[in-house]
Amino acid sequence: MPQVCTNNSHKNGAKKTDMNNDESYTYENLSETAEFLLTRVPFKPSIGIICGSGMGAYWNEGCLADALENKKEFPYEIIPHFPVSTVPGHMGKLVFGYLSGIPVVCMQGRFHYYEGYPLWKCAMPVRVMKLIGVSHLIASNAAGGLNDKFKIGDIMLVKDHINMLGFAGNNPLKGPNDERFGPRFPPMNKAYNRELIDQGKKVARELGMGGMVHEGTYTCLGGPNFETVAELRMLKMLGADAVGMSTVHEVITARHCDMTVLAFSLITNICITDYECHDKPNHEEVMDVGKMRQDTLKLFVKKLVEYIAQHNPQ
Ligand code: HPA
Numbered sequence: 001m002p003q004v005c006t007n008n009s010h011k012n013g014a015k016k017t018d019m020n021n022d023e024s025y026t027y028e029n030l031s032e033t034a035e036f037l038l039t040r041v042p043f044k045p046s047i048g049i050i051c052g053s054g055m056g057a058y059w060n061e062g063c064l065a066d067a068l069e070n071k072k073e074f075p076y077e078i079i080p081h082f083p084v085s086t087v088p089g090h091m092g093k094l095v096f097g098y099l100s101g102i103p104v105v106c107m108q109g110r111f112h113y114y115e116g117y118p119l120w121k122c123a124m125p126v127r128v129m130k131l132i133g134v135s136h137l138i139a140s141n142a143a144g145g146l147n148d149k150f151k152i153g154d155i156m157l158v159k160d161h162i163n164m165l166g167f168a169g170n171n172p173l174k175g176p177n178d179e180r181f182g183p184r185f186p187p188m189n190k191a192y193n194r195e196l197i198d199q200g201k202k203v204a205r206e207l208g209m210g211g212m213v214h215e216g217t218y219t220c221l222g223g224p225n226f227e228t229v230a231e232l233r234m235l236k237m238l239g240a241d242a243v244g245m246s247t248v249h250e251v252i253t254a255r256h257c258d259m260t261v262l263a264f265s266l267i268t269n270i271c272i273t274d275y276e277c278h279d280k281p282n283h284e285e286v287m288d289v290g291k292m293r294q295d296t297l298k299l300f301v302k303k304l305v306e307y308i309a310q311h312n313p314q
């Protein structure tokens with residue numbers, strides 16, 4: 001049985017905050033959150049995993065977070081300063097545990113811009129991970145496939161991103177910069193670790209899923225609506241291979257504080273770029289494909305976690 005933690009004592013003085021959206025977290029706020037977690041978990045993970053729509057954000061049974069050993073679960077609503085998931089059916093918990101004997105922390109469900117949260121708030125758990133000692137981040141998402149070679153159920157290892165929200169000046173690092181997290185002007189080339197992308201392909205081949213793994217460029221739009229045909233055609237022309245509503249702001253935040261990042265997309269639908277096509281993308285198919293692929297993804301992530309623990313790629 002997982003140990004589900006509660007927070008009725010606020011022993012360390014940290015309280016849940018009800019922040020308004022203009023007011024960013026301070027280093028001290030996030031240190032309180034980290035301290036809250038560290039004093040309740042008897043181990044310190046150096047690998048963080050964001051489980052998105054394709055990996056158990058909406059269900060528990062058989063998902064990666066559920067498969068951890070010696071679990072300790074923290075529903076987001078009991079963690080000081082944490083936002084809460086507002087998407088109906090979203091799990092919304094931080095799960096600490098062991099995968100292949102390696103300590104990890106999983107976000108089961110994430111925060112999205114379309115929920116009304118500013119990007120710095122969506123990405124705050126990444127900074128909390130950093131403060132508890134996480135050096136490597138594995139971020140997963142569900143995405144629509146734009147690349148003609150992609151099929152439903154394929155995996156795209158993210159080699160780069162196009163930050164569409166950033167084009168309009170919306171960035172998780174916007175506002176005063178705290179150098180304790182990272183520099184004012186962080187580079188974003190090489191955001192996605194090459195060694196881990198190559199290892200991802202190798203693992204996929206070893207697991208007999210080489211044919212369904214690609215490399216590509218991910219782009220994030222704000223959502224919550226799926227894209228128009230004209231928007232998708234434009235994104236394709238710009239060089240995007242997959243489109244979703246997450247991950248980019250988390251990766252920017254992770255790279256700002258010098259984490260090593262691997263991200264992958266589960267292609268849950270093929271984007272409709274033809275006006276004559278009468279299919280409609282929908283959230284149910286996104287979840288169905290996630291469930292269909294969850295055992296494969298679990299194994300895939302487990303192998304990558306083992307690699308990171310052994311080789312510590314930088
Ligand atoms: N568009 C945006 N986000 C998504 C999609 C999509 O087609 N599929 C899964 N998440």
